[in-house]
Amino acid sequence: MLVIQFPEKWTPGYTDNFVSNEVIVKDLDFTKVLDGLLDAAKWETYYDNSSDIFMYNQENTILNNNTRFRFKTFGFDVEAQVEEYALDQEAGSLRLAWHGWNEEEGDGFLEVYHAWLVERLDKNRVRILTQESQIGTPAKELAKSTPNTMLNGHQAWLDGLVRFAQN
Template identity: 50%
Template sequence: MTTQNAINWPEKYLPGTGDNFVSNEVIVQDITATRVWHYLTDTSTWESYYDNVADISFPHGEGPKLKDDLVFSFGTFGFPPLDAHVVEFQTPSEGVPGRLSWTAKQDGKPAERLDVLHAWLVEDLPRGRVRILTQETQIGEPAAALADERPNPMLNGHQAWLDGLVGAASK
């Protein structure tokens, strides 16, 4: 039997309790969690493999590599740049999955407010495989509007991010 790790969810963002939730996962061979981690945590590489992200900035002058408690902002899904904060950061190692989570928020009128937790889990599996899981819970009217679209743009967008991440890490 194989046991796989799961995302660590703060109560506020528990899947199924927000306005929009998606889960995307790939398991591939011939790359490692360490290699994937490089492309996931170095934001200077994001736009080279994922076309749904823009305007990445670091208001406190840090970056481009993500780390615990880092504040950054980025645009995605047509929203103005979201204020993001890394709330979980664990580099993958032997027998330990990589964990990355950030909150991202947009303030304003109720129709504009958005509050999300985007989480990643990257782990090596037996037989030279790596598993990449990304899940996101969104709260707010813009999130509910995305959830009503078919297909859900966030589901497709995150799959594109996974596919691009695997492609970049495979080179």
């Protein structure tokens, strides 16, 4: 199975907050998972915690190498840029990661590295892994939340993406 490779700055355990969510689902359409994840405009159709998608310098809402975009999530206006995009349709794998930040200063500043792996497995299964590493005072506060706000929010994203791909 594939693993997420974090840039050194984002190494889990050295940042202020880290969450990891994963599902492995039988009979899931790999192509539909890609469609639901790579087209940022579709996020808000299956994930209530995403809105106001805006793409810089491109006409469509499809994430690709170096895509620069903005969206609202967890109450934050997040600016983001795709840092890793590696799709291998033949092998059945996608690596996607973006660097995100808000425009706040001081204690309000939040910076994240959000990574995804989508992998076709044997016996007609698809694995979806998402991990996020965060830096900043808001990340420290999120890490203390019980139940864990980020963990539950990202699980809702995964569950919604699975439902999207099943329809």
